Amino acid sequence: MKTLLGAATVATFTFGLAAEAMAEEWNVSLWGKRRAFTEHVEKLAELVAEKTGGEFTLNISYGGLSKNTENLDGISIGAFEMAQFCAGYHRDKNPSITVLELPFLGVSSLEEERKISQAVYQHPAVQDDLARWNATLLMPSPLPQYNVVGVGDAPHTLDDFAGFPVRATGGIGVAMAAIGAVPTSMSASEVRQALDSGVVKGVSFAPHAHMSFGTIETGEWWTTNLNPGTVNCPVVVNTDALDGLSDAHREALLGSVDEALDYYIDYYNSNTMERWGPALDERGIERVTFTAEELAAFEAAAAGPAAAAWIDENSARGLPAQELYDLVTGMIGQ
Template identity: 60%
Template sequence: MKMTLRTAVAAACLIGFAAEASALTWNVSVWGKRRAFTEHIHKLGDLLAEKTGGDFTLNISYGGLSKNRENLDGIEIGAFEMAQFCAGYHRDKNPTITVLELPFLGVATLDEEVAVARAVYEHPATQKDLARWNAKLLMTSPMPQYNLAGMGEPPAMLEDFEGMRVRATGGLGDAFRTVGATPTSVTATEAYGALESGVVDAVAFAQHAHLSFRTIDLAKWWTTNLNPGTVNCPVVVNIDAYESLSDEQRAALDSSIEESIAHYLANYGELLKKWESILAEKNVEKVVIADDQIAAFRAKAADPIRAEWIASMEAQGIPGQELYDLTQEVLKSCHEADEAMTPSGVKTAC
């Protein structure tokens, strides 16, 4: 009887050890704090745990695994399995996706942002580019057009940007430079301190970031309609980690992307509905830039920066013109129909 009991206990332990061994947790490196910008990652984690009965989970770390400018490096060496980063933090490391950060690209909605990002991510040149970092592009983090929150005198004319110190990364920084501003690429987590100390006069962010990083708490004004562009911040996974997944785990991951993005869009939509009341509550002046001034800004920034970007990409052997044309074809499809096929065969829904 004792042997039978001992055998049963041993068998139960072995089963427990086996179950524990089969469970998988991926570490995910992000920064700041939980916010609209990271909601799709949390939704993805919930879906994975649900679909696998807890056998595949995400451990989402806000700054505990890496600095935000070093997340791609961490993915390369396998320090963690998943990470979020923004292309403008290190344009030389991910040149292909910087096409999505070109000023005045023409993206008007978050759905369009998802569609153009998906198409660019699926392009062979982009996948080859990110594979240098052992990174597989999983999903985008769509953000609205950026606008400025600042202190001091609000800009009304284009010349008012002359000498203004603006926190703006990537193509946005290039755009503000064309109108005489001085862009700086301090990270999102450094933006509040930079604005408070006077290192910058204004910060270019989407609405969620102005809230999360509290720049709106300092701001005296907000440009409602400047809309020069946005930044692109993918979620990537380590290729080796992805390929080592079981068929069931990989299916759970792949099948959860669209629902995670849908959750992100719905959540961000709720934030945008509240934005006007937030500005009123904080007594932030809404600055409306005249149409002729925006047109002048676009003329200075859009065509010259795009031409320079394409030439730079082509010189590196990257199909810059093709990538840019792809974004425009997708946007055209978005405007013409709810669903369309891009030249690369990527189905888009806008």
């Protein structure tokens, strides 16, 4: 009997160790607070936990692990296993994916943004670019066209942007500079203070961020159709951590990406955009709409020169820049 009990105890202990060994927890570095922009990561965590019976969990942190501008660096050294960042925060660190931030590409929906981003993420040159940071691109964070919330006199022509200090990153900043604005790049969490203090007079964001970071609490007007472009903010994983997963856990993670993105796009379209109009109305924010002629002039001033400069600069880096640009533009409207 003692032998049987001893064997049972050993078996139970061994099983416990095996179960513990199978458990996996990843730390995920985001910023701000939970919002539409992070719903695909939240959904991914939910799906992974469900599919693995809780054996694989994603521990999501909003700013507790790293600054958003340093998330790629954290991934590179294995400080955490998953993170989100925006390409325009550090164009020199991820030049290949900045093609997706060029102004006036003409992307018309979140679904199209998702499709094109995923195609670019699969390009070997892009994967090699991120591999320098020990990072594997997992999924995009599709965002609509950016527009400006501002204070003071509302602009009604492109000339009104001359000397206008605006928070605008990546290709949007390039576009705003083309019409005489003075773009500055800063973390999303810094913009409300910058707007309140007068450091900037306008902030370029997607609707969810204008609500999440409080610019509409200060803002007096909003451009309805400036639409200079958007930012590209991928979710990446540490490549060593991904390679170290069991087959079952890796499948649970990678096999949940499409469902998480489906959920994200539905949430953004049905939740954020439905709230946006009423949020402006409640605060008496003026809607500024530019004429077709003004918009055509904006595109002419910004689109072609920005694309040509991007291709020249990144060809010199050794990237197949023209090929990446053609990949993106060739998929638009398809």
